[in-house]
Amino acid sequence: MATREIEFRDALREAMSEEMRADPRVFLIGEEVAQYNGAYKVSKGMLEEFGPRRIIDTPISESGFAGMAIGAAMMGLRPIVEFMSWSFSLVAADPILNNAPKMLYMSGGQFGCPIVFRGNDGAGGQLGSTHSWCVEGLYSNVPGLKMAIPFDPYDAKGLLKAAIRGDDPVFFLESERLLSTKGEVPEEEYTVPFGKAKIRRSGGDCTLVSFGRPLYFCLEAAETLAKEGIECEVIDGRTIRPLDIDTIIKSVRKTNYCVVVDQSWSFGSPGSEIASQVHRYCFDDLDNYVGRVHSDDVPAPYAYNLEQEMLPNARKICECVRAVTYNA
Amino acid sequence: MPIDITMPRLSDTMEAGTIIKWNVKEGDKVSAGDVIADVETDKATMEMAVYDDGVISRISVPEGQKVNVGTVIAVLDGEGAGASKSSGSAAASAEPAATKKAAAKAKEAAGEDERGESRGSVAVAERPAPPERTPPAKPGKAAAEEPEEAAGDVETNGRLRISPVARHMADEHGIDVRAIEGTGPGGRVIKRDVIAAIDAAKETSRAVAPSAKARPPASKQEVLATRVEKEPASTLPAKAAPREIPGPAAVSDGGLEAQMVPLSNMRQIIARRLVESKQTIPHYQVTVTFNMDPLLDLRSTLNRQLEDQGVKLSVNDFLVRACALAIHKHPYFNAAWAEDHIEILGEVNVGIAISLPEERGGGLVVGVVRNADAKGLRQISAESKHLAEKARTRGLNIQEMSDSTFTISNLGMFGVDNFTAIINPPNSAILAVGAALKKPVVRDDQLTIGHEMNATLSLDHRVIDGAMAAQYLQTLRQLIENPGTVLV
Numbered sequence: 080m081a082t083r084e085i086e087f088r089d090a091l092r093e094a095m096s097e098e099m100r101a102d103p104r105v106f107l108i109g110e111e112v113a114q115y116n117g118a119y120k121v122s123k124g125m126l127e128e129f130g131p132r133r134i135i136d137t138p139i140s141e142s143g144f145a146g147m148a149i150g151a152a153m154m155g156l157r158p159i160v161e162f163m164s165w166s167f168s169l170v171a172a173d174p175i176l177n178n179a180p181k182m183l184y185m186s187g188g189q190f191g192c193p194i195v196f197r198g199n200d201g202a203g204g205q206l207g208s209t210h211s212w213c214v215e216g217l218y219s220n221v222p223g224l225k226m227a228i229p230f231d232p233y234d235a236k237g238l239l240k241a242a243i244r245g246d247d248p249v250f251f252l253e254s255e256r257l258l259s260t261k262g263e264v265p266e267e268e269y270t271v272p273f274g275k276a277k278i279r280r281s282g283g284d285c286t287l288v289s290f291g292r293p294l295y296f297c298l299e300a301a302e303t304l305a306k307e308g309i310e311c312e313v314i315d316g317r318t319i320r321p322l323d324i325d326t327i328i329k330s331v332r333k334t335n336y337c338v339v340v341d342q343s344w345s346f347g348s349p350g351s352e353i354a355s356q357v358h359r360y361c362f363d364d365l366d367n368y369v370g371r372v373h374s375d376d377v378p379a380p381y382a383y384n385l386e387q388e389m390l391p392n393a394r395k396i397c398e399c400v401r402a403v404t405y406n407a
Numbered sequence: 408m409p410i411d412i413t414m415p416r417l418s419d420t421m422e423a424g425t426i427i428k429w430n431v432k433e434g435d436k437v438s439a440g441d442v443i444a445d446v447e448t449d450k451a452t453m454e455m456a457v458y459d460d461g462v463i464s465r466i467s468v469p470e471g472q473k474v475n476v477g478t479v480i481a482v483l484d485g486e487g488a489g490a491s492k493s494s495g496s497a498a499a500s501a502e503p504a505a506t507k508k509a510a511a512k513a514k515e516a517a518g519e520d521e522r523g524e525s526r527g528s529v530a531v532a533e534r535p536a537p538p539e540r541t542p543p544a545k546p547g548k549a550a551a552e553e554p555e556e557a558a559g560d561v562e563t564n565g566r567l568r569i570s571p572v573a574r575h576m577a578d579e580h581g582i583d584v585r586a587i588e589g590t591g592p593g594g595r596v597i598k599r600d601v602i603a604a605i606d607a608a609k610e611t612s613r614a615v616a617p618s619a620k621a622r623p624p625a626s627k628q629e630v631l632a633t634r635v636e637k638e639p640a641s642t643l644p645a646k647a648a649p650r651e652i653p654g655p656a657a658v659s660d661g662g663l664e665a666q667m668v669p670l671s672n673m674r675q676i677i678a679r680r681l682v683e684s685k686q687t688i689p690h691y692q693v694t695v696t697f698n699m700d701p702l703l704d705l706r707s708t709l710n711r712q713l714e715d716q717g718v719k720l721s722v723n724d725f726l727v728r729a730c731a732l733a734i735h736k737h738p739y740f741n742a743a744w745a746e747d748h749i750e751i752l753g754e755v756n757v758g759i760a761i762s763l764p765e766e767r768g769g770g771l772v773v774g775v776v777r778n779a780d781a782k783g784l785r786q787i788s789a790e791s792k793h794l795a796e797k798a799r800t801r802g803l804n805i806q807e808m809s810d811s812t813f814t815i816s817n818l819g820m821f822g823v824d825n826f827t828a829i830i831n832p833p834n835s836a837i838l839a840v841g842a843a844l845k846k847p848v849v850r851d852d853q854l855t856i857g858h859e860m861n862a863t864l865s866l867d868h869r870v871i872d873g874a875m876a877a878q879y880l881q882t883l884r885q886l887i888e889n890p891g892t893v894l895v
Contacts, residue, residue: 335572335598366570366598367591405590405597 082263088121090232090264094239099129106133108148109161118163119258141171149179152194162198166212179248180223195242197251201342202390208378216343218250219319225273226250226319228291232262237271254292274321282310285400286330288353289340290316293391297340300396319349324356331361336404338370340391345373370403372396410459412481414474418805421448425473435463449676452802461485569596576601673770684832689868692827693876699843699858702890723817724788729886729893731755731779737879741812743833744869755780758811761798772798773831775811825861835870839863
């Protein structure tokens with residue numbers, strides 16, 4: 080399969096452009112997506128190709144354009160809504176949480192909501208506490224939606240194409256910190272299915288489970304720990320809803336230890352849900368409690384050093400793995 | 408209020424029990440004290456009584472099935488519970504149920520504590536000393552702190568701390584988890600501890616049984632499967648078809664038929680206790696030979712005189728009493744090692760090893776003659792006979808098997824000259840007795856024919872030293888060779 084190396088943001092654009100070429104119902108709407116080529120240049124050149132009827136600039140009015148897009152989805156279109164940051168989606172909580180995921184259910188199957196909400200999630204770097212939200216803890220709690228957190232350009236493109244083609248509302252969580260990372264992406268058409276985790280590194284001593292950006296810290300920690308004789312198996316969950324718990328269970332049954340790394344706060348988070356399921360399904364296979372590395376239980380600080388310390392990082396992951404595997 | 412009837416813990420070593428027989432069926436009315444089932448424990452078959460009045464609404468464990476202690480085996484609908492008539496009556500019956508539950512919990516806790524004690528050093532090590540315990544974290548800080556870290560300070564109440572996978576692996580490999588020293592937080596037994604124990608066990612078995620590999624590589628699983636099918640659950644003596652014993656004449660040239668024999672409860676407990684004894688007690692042996700002529704003479708005189716009364720004393724009856732009397736001069740022979748002290752016991756209860764017939768699944772039990780030092784030969788004889796007879800037919804109950812302080816194992820009736828026995832914990836000594844045999848002996852510097860009997864004491868060196876053993880045997884010799892002293 081022929082591949083080439085492209086940036087994460089290019090992968091996202093390819094996914095959207097390919098799907099828009101293939102399906103006239105697909106359109107992109109959000110702040111600065113058209114004339115400015117996107118706040119992060121994800122939609123660069125798309126206005127020229129698809130015109131202002133399909134690449135739509137909006138005022139700063141998340142509640143308004145998210146709600147409008149949900150209405151369009153109910154009427155048969157397939158909108159892609161870009162939030163400049165998922166932090167800004169909080170003002171659109173009612174449409175995106177109270178309408179989109181429940182529409183099919185509340186309308187007795189009359190109206191679906193095939194929509195993709197996408198944007199930057201997590202700390203971008205010194206953006207302060209109100210602009211550094213990790214929304215997966217809040218939003219994954221809601222039934223009826225799907226949630227993907229891509230790790231590399233390959234998954235970013237494959238998962239986004241699958242999200243656009245799907246009939247359910249998808250919360251697509253990108254990371255500003257990953258947009259410039261590069262990776263091999265096939266020339267050919269492909270999609271990455273939801274609910275299929277990927278093992279990023281194999282090992283027999285401890286299972287590490289994570290999503291998106293913290294996977295880099297996991298891989299870094301796994302390098303360090305390997306030198307100490309602890310071989311970690313790093314699992315990229317890829318999608319939080321649906322969650323591929325089977326792959327995690329299989330790994331934990333092999334390693335007997337598990338550490339979940341989740342950049343959201345620990346209380347009521349994807350990390351707590353995964354830990355709970357691992358305790359439930361791997362009870363007889365565990366040699367210790369399931370370790371968890373999260374963002375510290377504080378609002379994101381502005382200071383660079385404090386922010387780095389608040390987020391999951393390789394040092395914290397190493398410490399947790401050592402403790403859980405009784406190597407502290 | 409339905410009340411769950413659970414498999415009770417009928418002895419301190421019992422972990423599971425088999426319902427041998429239900430005496431009630433669903434719908435039967437029962438009163439407190441009624442015996443509703445016969446339960447086979449690791450030691451005995453016991454009668455199980457119900458503690459409440461009511462109707463047996465459900466029997467959830469069929470006869471012949473073995474379940475763990477605490478498993479619900481039946482449900483009793485308490486009186487006035489037939490229909491939820493009034494909230495008043497419901498509340499009234501709810502209260503006793505609650506207190507009962509609390510009592511059961513307290514009982515359970517006590518049982519666990521007892522188990523903890525008996526584990527000796529392991530339990531001591533696991534129980535953190537209260538003053539050193541750090542105070543519980545302040546609730547306000549809880550959210551930000553790692554609450555898992557605090558787990559190391561939790562009171563164990565003598566319970567074994569073990570990770571699930573460690574428990575699982577130990578079960579799979581038949582490792583006794585209580586013998587493992589945990590290296591995890593607070594002494595928790597973790598995976599690597601079990602792996603070490605498995606490796607150690609492999610080493611031991613390699614060293615002990617080098618010939619084990621010589622067995623034919625028959626398809627084990629197949630043999631086991633067919634075997635289990637034929638003999639479901641435990642080898643119940645009452646119902647099991649009489650086992651076919653191949654005649655000794657038919658010696659084929661093909662060797663034995665390889666087979667896997669499932670372990671009976673008793674075989675498991677024998678294995679566990681004796682391995683524990685041999686591994687933890689520093690055994691040593693001291694052997695003496697007794698001149699048995701005076702005792703045999705006295706015995707035949709007494710038996711002749713008592714014949715009309717149906718009394719027939721055995722050599723063993725004399726030994727039971729003699730051993731008990733000798734203990735009065737040597738109290739350490741009536742003692743138990745208790746890790747940080749030696750416990751000298753107040754009652755002298757002499758255990759007698761009783762082998763069980765093949766029809767009852769073989770094995771052996773120890774019947775106990777309580778206060779043997781305070782009983783005459785006639786009573787000792789009667790009790791010994793009763794114990795042996797009952798053990799071989801109906802089986803002994805827990806009372807008849809517990810609290811021995813010294814044990815005698817006698818293989819004299821098989822003509823055995825000399826052997827050594829493994830100490831029956833928590834005893835500190837066991838006397839292995841051979842047959843009183845006619846031998847050329849030296850008496851008054853003359854070579855003549857006399858009766859001699861060898862006896863070998865196995866001793867716990869933590870409690871009894873060699874010289875003490877010699878002194879005890881000296882006292883025993885005084886008694887046996889001057890048997891009149893045993894009479895009074």
